[in-house]
Amino acid sequence: MAVNRRIVLASRPVGMPTAENFRLEEEPVPEPRHGEVLVRALWLSLDPYMRGRMSAGKSYAAPNPVGGVMTGGVCGRVEKSQDPAFQEGDIVQGFALGWQDYAIATSAQIRKVDPSLAPISTSVGILGMPGMTAYFGLLEVGRPVPGDTVLVSAASGAVGAAVGQIAKIGGCRVVGTAGSDDKVDYITKELGFDAGINYRTAGDLNAAVREACPDGVDVYFDNVGGPVTDAAFANLAQWGRVAICGQISQYNNTEEGMGPRSLRHVLINQASVEGFLVFRFTQKYPIALRRMARWIKEGKLRYREDVVEGLERAPEAFMGLLQGKNFGKLVVKVADE
Amino acid sequence: MAVNRRIVLASRPVGMPTAENFRLEEEPVPEPRHGEVLVRALWLSLDPYMRGRMSAGKSYAAPNPVGGVMTGGVCGRVEKSQDPAFQEGDIVQGFALGWQDYAIATSAQIRKVDPSLAPISTSVGILGMPGMTAYFGLLEVGRPVPGDTVLVSAASGAVGAAVGQIAKIGGCRVVGTAGSDDKVDYITKELGFDAGINYRTAGDLNAAVREACPDGVDVYFDNVGGPVTDAAFANLAQWGRVAICGQISQYNNTEEGMGPRSLRHVLINQASVEGFLVFRFTQKYPIALRRMARWIKEGKLRYREDVVEGLERAPEAFMGLLQGKNFGKLVVKVADE
Structure with a gap:
């Protein structure tokens, strides 16, 4: 009997998640019913938003139930199909297939991936949810125009790196913050950012942002919240726009964080400051995917993956993500392509 | 020789302004030159923004110079005119004529007031800068639609009272916060707000806002900042809009205020959260003035003035304003009409 390994939420974390909050279970591989397909996971995406789902508090989506498989985007291969729109062997991507070897999905939950565009792992990265988040958050929420100074936090991450490069394509001056000198070197020397700030060693962040953005911050794309964001607000240009994409520095707080009032x-x-979830742009994804695939082929949009081998290592890798230990888009290789 | 009494900024306040920060001076009444008019002040408007001008820190406008006359909107009568567009006896209003009996102005600094619309003192109130702030801040920044819940802070003040009534005209449920039971009675019993919260006695403000806005806050019009605003953010509805008009609770801080992180x-x-200054809407004022004058005549838009007699009492009245001691639009009667 074929086995499906799956990682479930064993208990809700208090503060930073620990290994005890996860449990690896095994069950028989399920059979697709009429209208369903069985997807073999190849690549699992690990993303900061998952921390929110582990808690019971109010958020934009229902919490992951305790005992339920962990939410997660997956790129995989159709193994069996009871839906005429999908054939065995099709490469598909689904946002909620979860941390497991096999998932049952309907057509509403998956989309086909074109392997000719780029390596299929990008369907959960630069050509997936993180890439769409960067494209639409920057261009439709941040609304940069040529000549603007764009500041992005977590700039070497899956979203941040794409934000900065798209802003460069759009004629902006781009500054990123990251958590190590290696990451700052990466965004400035490899990705073409105009400046980078190591927020762990910068000391006075207000002064560091002011120095890197002498005309002020026209667009701030925020992935982190906390002190980096305080410094961005203190350096806003007139008519500045802030796109609130994530607040990873706050996700593991057990009490509400306090900070300087910045209104x-x-x-x-x-x-103007606006929070957004990428799903509001779903109907426009095809346009963005075509453009981003072209930029990748043209060498204008680069990406870096941090690959972890083996589903069983997903919890450890996810805990590292929350501490900034990854370098590039964190993906778990669940099985060979 | 006719004398012009004027109140100048004697020194910059540290924290709450005191009497020592102001000085009453006398000088000869100036003579208008070619293209200028001499305006006799009748009504002086006192508004929270003036606190910002008293400090040297970065803001949207240059600080009031020490020794210079205090900035202030005035409604007055043309006494002498060297500009053919203005006749002696015309009632005019100017945003920056200052805390003084007489001011020299050019046509760019004043506009004619139509005394048939409403009492002329309203040209510095409900039909002046505060009224325009309410109209455009609510309708163009807050963007309420019928059925929305609109929360406004400092709801019995010059701006807040107009915001709430315009929101009612637009079919919204309206909740206000104010600093006394009398003010809460006023907004609910006289102005038609659906609910009011006395922020000084409410205790748990989060719970008070939640109770008054059970479906969440679709539009928050913020005049105050601080704990009231924290509670508003904690109760935002999906797709909520926040218009940042003022932060009066923070203006006298000597250090940056701290509060819960609300991003x-x-x-x-x-x-979405947006800061605005009313001047961006200048070209649209005539439309708003006509509508608001009609609403006043129809009894749909009421206003209350807190009248202080005598220019010399302006500093004391202004200090009271910063502590919420006024009840309604604070105006100084400088001379008989």
Whole structure:
């Protein structure tokens, strides 16, 4: 009997998740019913938003149930199909197939991946949810124009690296923050950012942002929250825009974080701040995917993957992600392509 | 020789302004030159923004110079005119004529007031800068639609009272916060707000806002900042909008205020927050003035003035304003009409 290994939420974390919050279970591989397909996971995406699903508090999506398989985007291969739209061997991607070897899905939960565009692992990365988040968050929420200074936090991450490069394509000056000198070197020397700030060693972050953005921050793309974001608000340009994509520095707080009140900066600069979830742009994904695939082929949009081998290592890798230990888009190789 | 009394900024305040920060001076009444008019002040407007001008820190406008006359909007009568567009006796209003009996102005600094619309003192109130702030901040920044819940802070003040009533005209449910039971009674019993919260006695403000806005806050019009605003953010509805108009609770801080980080609420609700200054809407004022004058005549838009007699009492009245001691639009009667 073929076995499906799956990682379930064993208990809700208090603060930073630990190994005890996860449990590896085995079950028989399920059979697809009429209208369903069975997907063999090849690549599992690990992303900061998953931390939110592990908690019971109010958020934009229902919490992951305790005992339920962990939510996660997967790129995989159709093994069996009871839906005429999908054939055995098709490469597909689904946002909620979960941390497991096999998943049952309907057509509403998956989309076909074109392997000629780029390596299929990118369907959960630069050509998947993180890439769409970067494209639409920057261009439709941040609304940069040529000449703008764009600041992005977690700039070497899956989303941040794409944000910065798209902003460069759009004629902006781009500054990124990251958590190590290696990451700062990567964004400035390999990705073409104009400047980078190592937020762990910069000391006075306000001064560091001011120095890197002498005309102020026209667009701030925020993945992290906390002190980096405080410094961004303190340096907003007149009419600045802030796109709130993530607040990873706050996700493991057991109490509400405190910080300087920054609405005065919003007021005197007539700035705007907007939170967004990428799903609001779903109908426009095909346009963005075509453009981003072209930029990749043209060498204008580069990406870096941090590959972990083996489903069983997903919890450890995810805990590292929350501490910034990954370098590039974190993906788990679940099986050979 | 006719005398011009004027109140100048004697020194910059540290924290709450005191009487020592102001000085009453006398000088000869100036003579208008070619293209200028001499305006006799009748009504002086006192507004929270003036606190910002008293400090040297970065803001949207240059600081009031020490020794210079205090900035202030005035409604007055043309006494002498060297500009053919203005006749002696015309009632005019100017945003920057200052805390003084007489001011020299050019046509760019004043506009004619139509005394048939409403009492002329309203030209610095409900039909002046505060009224325009309410109209455009609510309708163009907050963007309410019928059925929305609109929360406004400092709801019995010049701006807040107009915001709430315009939101009612637009078919919204309206909740206000204010600093006394009398003010809460006023907004609910006289102005037609659906609910009011006395922020000084409410205790748990989060719970008070949640109770008054059970479906969440679709639009928050913020005049105050601080704990009231924290509670508003914690109760934002999905796709909520926040218009940042003022932060009066923070203006007298000598250090940057600290508070709970609220960007997570912005993120999970896909909310937007925007700071605005009313001047961006200058070209649209005539439209708003006509509508608001009609609403006043129809009894749909009421206003309350807190009148202080005598220019010399302006500093004391202004200090009271910063502590919420006024009740309604604070105006100084400088001379008989």
